[in-house]
Amino acid sequence: MHDKRFTHLHLHTDFSLLDGAIQIKPLARRTAELGMEACAVTDHGNMFGAISFYNNMKAQGVKPIIGCETYITRGSRRDRAGAAAPGEKANFHLILLAKDLEGYQNLVRLTSKAYTEGFYYKPRIDKELLAEHSKGLIGLSACMSGVPSAMLARDCFDEAAAAAIEFEEILGKGNYFLEIQEHGLDAQKRIRKPLVELSRRTGVPLVATNDAHYLMPEDARAHDVLLCIGSGKTVQDPNRLRYGLPNFYVRSPEEMWAIFGEMPEVLTRTVEIAERCDLKLPTGINHLPVYPIPASDVGLSIDEYFEKVVREGYERRRQQVWERQSARGQLRHCMSDYQERISKEIAMIKQMGFPGYFLIVWDFIRYAKEHSIPVGPGRGSAAGSLVAYCLDITDVDPLQYDLLFERFLNPERVSMPDIDIDFCVRGRAEVINHVANLYGRDSVCQIITFGTMASKAAIKDVGRALDLPYAEVDRIAKLIPPPVRGRNVSIAHALEQVPELRAARENNAQVKELIDLAQRLEGCARHASVHAAGVVISPAPLQELVPIAVSAKEELTTQYAMSDLEKTGMLKMDFLALTA
Structure with missing residues (x-):
């Protein structure tokens, strides 16, 4: 501990978009x-x-x-x-x-x-x-x-x-x-x-x-370039926004x-x-909206209504699918296996406190099908749930394919279920509108996402700010290898892997500055947009629980990106839009 202590109370990260350069x-x-x-x-x-x-x-x-x-x-x-x-x-x-x-x-x-x-x-x-x-x-x-x-x-x-x-x-x-x-x-x-x-x-x-x-003090030049990127100016412009002295570290x-x-x-x-200041954010709390039980079942608890709906779906699948498969000799498991599995899953879902989650998903999928909006058969680990199959959330019988429920929900790692749903692109907005009408328009919105300055983009941005010839900047950017398994190759890795890029940096002072500045800004958030699929549904007006923003297209979004939003215990759904 320092005898002479100090705490920074005024500090900007890269989420002060194109103004802060601190990651x-x-x-x-x-x-x-x-x-x-x-x-x-x-x-x-x-x-x-x-x-x-x-x-x-x-x-x-x-x-x-x-x-x-x-x-x-x-x-x-x-x-x-x-x-x-x-x-x-x-x-x-x-x-x-x-x-x-x-x-x-x-x-x-x-x-x-x-x-x-x-x-x-x-x-x-x-x-x-x-x-x-x-x-x-x-x-x-x-x-x-x-x-x-x-x-x-x-x-x-x-x-x-x-x-x-x-x-x-x-x-x-x-x-x-x-x-x-x-x-x-x-x-x-x-x-x-x-x-x-x-x-x-x-x-x-x-x-x-x-x-x-x-x-760091040595980041001052990169920050100056970042301001140019944000304002569309070059470092040669005498009227551009600049901080002057390198003391804002x-x-x-x-x-x-x-x-x-x-x-x-x-x-x-x-x-x-x-x-x-002693803020302790609550952990381990899931903010699930309350599914509105219909008037005909008003005396039932959420758990009881959930089990009722699942059992009805189970009976429907039994009559329409399993009995027919059994008659043709195609049913790979006996009905006692199905009965044991459905009871086990229902008990586990109740124990983990997620009946409301399944009812919410069941409801909007049912709405889509009733309104002739095509819905996908299900994807990911949710296909391992017999409950999801009985609720028509998926069209995959997990027992027929020996899929494990524990891959989807496991009491040893309690986390919110995650079911990705595919909707026809022309009907996705209608389904989201239904959800907003049901839970309240101030309780439903889309999720923000942030574009970052990836390696190639950072080189191009910095090149424009330095007012370097486009052809030269483009040549350097093209030396960065293409993404591997969807992940961009960093400038540091590119320098290790591409001798031509390494030589260009070593032999040309202008290129060295371009690459070094781009490397300092690489990974900084550059802009905010709306996540292609993510929607959050809240039990209360959203701004009582998480901050919200308004996108460039005047759409309400969360201020927290999806991974951070999940850490707050909010319910997020992926409404994926697919075209034929």
Whole structure:
């Protein structure tokens, strides 16, 4: 443990799309190497990486602090003009950190409503929304684009003081802090004394932050190129967005103490804030929606109704399939085997708490078939379930093919069942619409996915940003081998495998820079889109449980990608669309 400790409370991962260049796994390793006890994530306007950050930090023994750098409007979030005077920004930045589960839930609500109610170029909140969902949150005043730094930069001291006091009133005494940063920028130096004076007059404490956007000092050039990729500019453009000095990396505690050592309280305060943040996300909870039992069976429990429907399906299969196969001598097992298997599966599904899951899938497949929407016969391990066969979820008799139920559900590794369903592409939307009508439109949405800068794409992106000749960049990109078993070959592996690529890098300084920069950005999230198949169904309005976003096509999506969503216990379904 350091005698002089420091916690990063303002940090951007690559989920601050095309602005942050810090990938989460290397960040977790680096903070552990630096002996840091805690670290925050505060991506721009979203919580895309929150679950991955939480789990990776915990794996390295570092306390994760979930936060967000929100965009907050001057006026109403519903007002596109933002109540800004001519020449002034309509939006400011505000860091919010979750102290506990209540704070996390409020952050989920705020970032969701920023998309659904306040989106205008950026997902925006306002003071009204912040006041409504302020419990469990700590606020920091952010960078030069935050309040009150932007006001101090315009020499509006009284306005800055009023704003600081207002935010402290909204968040509660002791829950709002003024950020002081030092990256060598003239604007920061100019407001440093006014910021200290503002803290003295208002009583709002100062806290040191570093607004980290890349991991190591040597990543500064790659981050500069990333900004060019995001803005469509080249490094030669004098008017492009740039950070200037290479100081926006994850500084060590020693470096932060070297900068702010004469103000030790702004450093020790970071640790005090981190100690107040003690979020423990619940684990092992499955958020299954409640299947609506029909009025004719209203007295039955979910377990009882599930067994009733399965037994009815079993009887139908017996009459329509197994008796006919038996008469032709084609039934490979006796009916007592079927009876034993169905009873065993029913008991196991009840024991694991999944009757509702099977009823949900049974219902939307039944809807599709009743509305002449073609449905696939089933795929994957679900084909090993006799219950799935009796519910018409699959058309494969597992006993006829000696398929194991334990490949699908196993009490020794309790996880949500995963049944992929194929629908005709022309009917998929109708089935999803049925699900939304049944469980509530605010409880059903599609799942976000992130495109990353894979090896070839990274080389092409970097080449454009460096303004290199297209033919040369394309030649280098084509030296990357094609994907192997669906996985892209990394630049590092390509350099090992392709002598021509290795020679090009060694013999040409321009190509070396191209490849090295691409390698630093490889794997960064580049853009968000909608998962081709994934749909989440929630027992409550989604934004009570997970953050939601709005896609470029104005479709509601989760902010968490599928793998992270599953870790939160949400029910996700794969509605796969197939063409003939």
